[in-house]
Amino acid sequence: MAAITGLGVISPCGQDTSTLLANLTAARSGVRLVPDEVFGRPHRLVAAHIDTLPAVHVGPPGVIVDRSTTFALAAVHQAMTDAALVLDDAARLGAGVYWGTGLGGACSIEDAYRLLFTSARGRLRPTTVVHGMSNSSAAYISMALGFRGPQLNISTACASSAMSIGEAARAIQHGQADVIVAGGSEALLTFGNLTAWEAMRAIADVDPDDPSRSCKPFAADRSGLVLGEGAAAVVLESEAHARARGATIHAFVAGYGNAGDASSISRPDASGQVRAMRLALAEAGRQPAEVQYVNAHGTATQTGDIVETTALKEVFGDHARAVWISSTKALHGHLLGAAGALEAVISVLALTHGVVPPTAHLDRLDPACDLDYVPNVARQRPLDLVMSSSFGFGGMNAVLVFERSR
Amino acid sequence: MTTTVERVKAMAAAHFGVDPARVDVDQPIATLGADSLGYLEFLFALEDAFSITIDQDAAEKVPTLRALADLVDSVATKGPQTS
Numbered sequence: 460m461a462a463i464t465g466l467g468v469i470s471p472c473g474q475d476t477s478t479l480l481a482n483l484t485a486a487r488s489g490v491r492l493v494p495d496e497v498f499g500r501p502h503r504l505v506a507a508h509i510d511t512l513p514a515v516h517v518g519p520p521g522v523i524v525d526r527s528t529t530f531a532l533a534a535v536h537q538a539m540t541d542a543a544l545v546l547d548d549a550a551r552l553g554a555g556v557y558w559g560t561g562l563g564g565a566c567s568i569e570d571a572y573r574l575l576f577t578s579a580r581g582r583l584r585p586t587t588v589v590h591g592m593s594n595s596s597a598a599y600i601s602m603a604l605g606f607r608g609p610q611l612n613i614s615t616a617c618a619s620s621a622m623s624i625g626e627a628a629r630a631i632q633h634g635q636a637d638v639i640v641a642g643g644s645e646a647l648l649t650f651g652n653l654t655a656w657e658a659m660r661a662i663a664d665v666d667p668d669d670p671s672r673s674c675k676p677f678a679a680d681r682s683g684l685v686l687g688e689g690a691a692a693v694v695l696e697s698e699a700h701a702r703a704r705g706a707t708i709h710a711f712v713a714g715y716g717n718a719g720d721a722s723s724i725s726r727p728d729a730s731g732q733v734r735a736m737r738l739a740l741a742e743a744g745r746q747p748a749e750v751q752y753v754n755a756h757g758t759a760t761q762t763g764d765i766v767e768t769t770a771l772k773e774v775f776g777d778h779a780r781a782v783w784i785s786s787t788k789a790l791h792g793h794l795l796g797a798a799g800a801l802e803a804v805i806s807v808l809a810l811t812h813g814v815v816p817p818t819a820h821l822d823r824l825d826p827a828c829d830l831d832y833v834p835n836v837a838r839q840r841p842l843d844l845v846m847s848s849s850f851g852f853g854g855m856n857a858v859l860v861f862e863r864s865r
Numbered sequence: 866m867t868t869t870v871e872r873v874k875a876m877a878a879a880h881f882g883v884d885p886a887r888v889d890v891d892q893p894i895a896t897l898g899a900d901s902l903g904y905l906e907f908l909f910a911l912e913d914a915f916s917i918t919i920d921q922d923a924a925e926k927v928p929t930l931r932a933l934a935d936l937v938d939s940v941a942t943k944g945p946q947t948s
Contacts, residue, residue, distance in 0.1 A: 520881040521903030582912075585905035 460711040460862070461628035462701040465542025465694030466804050467534040467642075471507035471687050472791045475537065479791075480808045483816035484837040488671035488790045490685050499650050503665045504657065505673045506648050507687030507792030524590060524599055525564035530690035530797075531596035531644035532603055538640065539604065542694040542706065546638065548605075555609040555636040556601045557627035559619030559643030561796030562652070563593030569649045596644050596690075608636045614796065616851030617756070619643050620691070621799025621859055625715030627695050637700040642692035642800040656686060659725075661760060672820045676757035676786035677764050677832045679823040684758040687792025691800035693807075710807045713844070713862040714743030720854025727763055727850050732756075732770035735856035736848065740774075743860040745844060748778040750860070752815050752845040754806045755832075757786025758793055765827045767850070772830070785833040789819040799849035803859055806847040810863050813841045869941075870934035876914060877930055880907050890930040917941050 466476050471489030473479035482489070489507040498504060512526075513533035524532075546554060567590040571583045589595060594612035601610060609630060613622045620643020627641035647653075656662050663683040666673040674685040701708050716738030720731035740747060756767055772779045787805055794801050809815050814837055821834035842863065849857045870890055878885035881897040888897070899907065908924050911917075911933075917940045927933045 520883070520898040521907050522900075523906075582909075584909055586902060589902070 460698060460713055461631040461695045462698045462708045463693050463710045463712065463807055464696050464701050464706045464708055465538035465544065466709060466807060467537025467541060467692040468689070468801060468804050469509065469513050469530045469534045470689040470691070470791050470794070470801055471509055474513055474533070476804065476808055479805070480812060480814070483787055483790055483805065484814055486790065486817055486819040486835060488819065489687065490671050490674055490790070490792055492665070492670050493648065493653065497648055497650065498653060504653060505663065505665050505670050505685050506653070507685060508648055509688055522586060525595055525646065526566040527560060527564060527644045527646035527690070528590070528596040528599050530646060530688070531558070532599060534642060534644065534690035534692040535600050535603065535640055538642070538692040538694045544638065544694055544706070550638065551605045551607060553608040553636055554604070554606040555627065555630065555639035556597050556606050557611045557613070557623040557630070557639050557641040558597035558600065559613045559621070559623035559796050559800065560593060560596060561614060561616050561619055561645055562647055563614070564591040564595045565652060566646050566649055567591045569651045600640065604640065606640065609639070615855040616853055617793070617795050617798050618849045618851035618855045618857040619796035619799065621803060621847065621849035621857035622717060624693060624695070624712065624800060624803055625717060625857055625859055628712035628715055631695055631697050637697045639695045640692060641695055642690065643797040644690035645795045645797040646688045647795060648686060648688050653686065662686070663759060674759050674789045674792065675820040676755070676759040676789050676818050677768070677825065677828040678821045679825040681759040681761065681764065683760055684788070685792040687794045689794050689801065690797050691804045693800070693804065708864040710810050710861045710864055712859060713745065714739040714741070714860035716742065716858040718856050720856070722854055725852055727766045728854060729766050729770040729773065731854055731856045732767060732848065732850055733773045735858040736770065736774045736846065739846065739858040739860045743862065745860065747775045749844050750775070750782055750846050751840070751842050752806070752809055753782055753784045754802045754809070754845065754847040755784050755786045756848045756850045757788055757818065759786070759788065767848070768828045768830055779830055782831070783815050783833050783838065784830055785816055785818040787816050799847070799857060802847045802849065803861070806845045806861055810842045810845050810861055814839050869938050870931055873911065873930055873934040873937060876910060877907065880910060888930070890934070893928055894930060894933070911937060915941055
């Protein structure tokens with residue numbers, strides 16, 4: 460089992476773990492109307508935007524990295540500081556970087572195409588290729604830390620960073636590295652990308668009374684997802700490595716399940732989700748009834764929430780009505796490729812603090828979503844075993860099970 | 866009136882995050898800490914600021930910011946670019 464010794468977040472609900480947990484527990488939303496400077500024409504769109512970019516100095520002087528990379532480097536720096544991990548040259552040679560992102564340097568690509576298509580000069584920045592490529596954030600992380608061990612960049616839509624954590628934990632378990640920094644980043648709140656999501660008709664309607672309440676997972680009046688941006692990182696170590704240096708172990712990655720639907724490019728399928736959850740529990744060697752909290756995928760789409768509810772019932776049986784389930788996306792939005800990592804961090808914070816953040820904006824119950832989604836108010840109890848689900852477009856499902864440090 | 870070399874110096878300081886007082890236009894450009902990609906980005910910014918197109922090979926050979934400013938001047942005096 461890989462030990463989690465460091466956590467870092469740059470999220471619409473806070474740019475450090477304590478602020479994030481406090482905001483989620485109090486159901487304070489990071490969602491609001493998209494700023495006019497982001498969207499070039501009149502609109503009624505909500506998103507979970509990061510207003511103040513984290514201050515990080517990165518890369519060689521004179522090179523401005525992609526927005527998603529700025530988030531990534533700040534989250535990784537936090538996680539490394541939290542882990543209080545200082546490695547010598549030999550240890551850095553074996554340390555890995557496993558990252559996840561849906562569209563990588565999408566802001567750089569969109570900026571480039573805007574210049575190319577709309578300016579008379581039609582030229583592109585020299586960094587367009589290297590900042591647009593999907594592994595740009597992973598590369599800058601490895602450079603910032605000097606980690607020269609195994610490198611992996613995973614792009615499986617909304618399951619990307621959950622898989623990066625799962626695969627990293629597995630690599631550690633198999634002795635391929637003692638230390639891996641894992642997580643994901645995404646910055647897709649651009650004019651082009653928001654328009655693309657709008658075209659898919661997957662975006663939530665703006666709540667007429669309060670735009671910050673527009674995302675309503677599992678509620679009868681849910682109308683779709685709300686996009687967010689940010690990054691989250693974890694420092695993973697072999698238990699022996701963590702114990703030897705006297706590190707504080709927040710939790711263990713007890714199990715990881717990865718399974719495909721092979722049925723639709725956009726519509727989720729309960730069977731793939733069920734298998735991912737079962738595989739994660741089997742790897743953890745735990746029974747469904749032992750899980751106390753599930754941080755659900757819960758995007759607040761009409762179909763998605765019902766499919767997930769069906770899958771939860773199949774996996775948990777009678778326990779489905781007892782287990783606490785919440786979707787924190789109501790508050791921080793859907794971070795897409797970074798969602799799995801952010802929600803993994805939230806799940807670990809829930810474990811270590813014994814507090815379950817609620818599903819916010821859940822006032823009107825949907826008879827088709829009839830489980831205990833911890834509506835609106837956080838709950839407290841000592842926790843030992845939690846699960847985090849991430850289901851990506853294309854039917855790619857990742858489930859992580861975390862166990863409290865003992 | 867601001868001379869080209871003063872403008873290039875101010876832009877270099879901002880671009881490479883160096884205190885303008887510490888930028889010596891007669892020192893090798895490498896002392897700014899730029900790698901090749903950072904330097905290319907700087908040339909891109911100069912081209913925008915002066916509405917010119919700088920020959921990459923020539924720009925890679927200039928030793929100092931002063932020589933780069935001369936290169937900018939030599940291109941700029943050829944008149945507006947059409948590209």
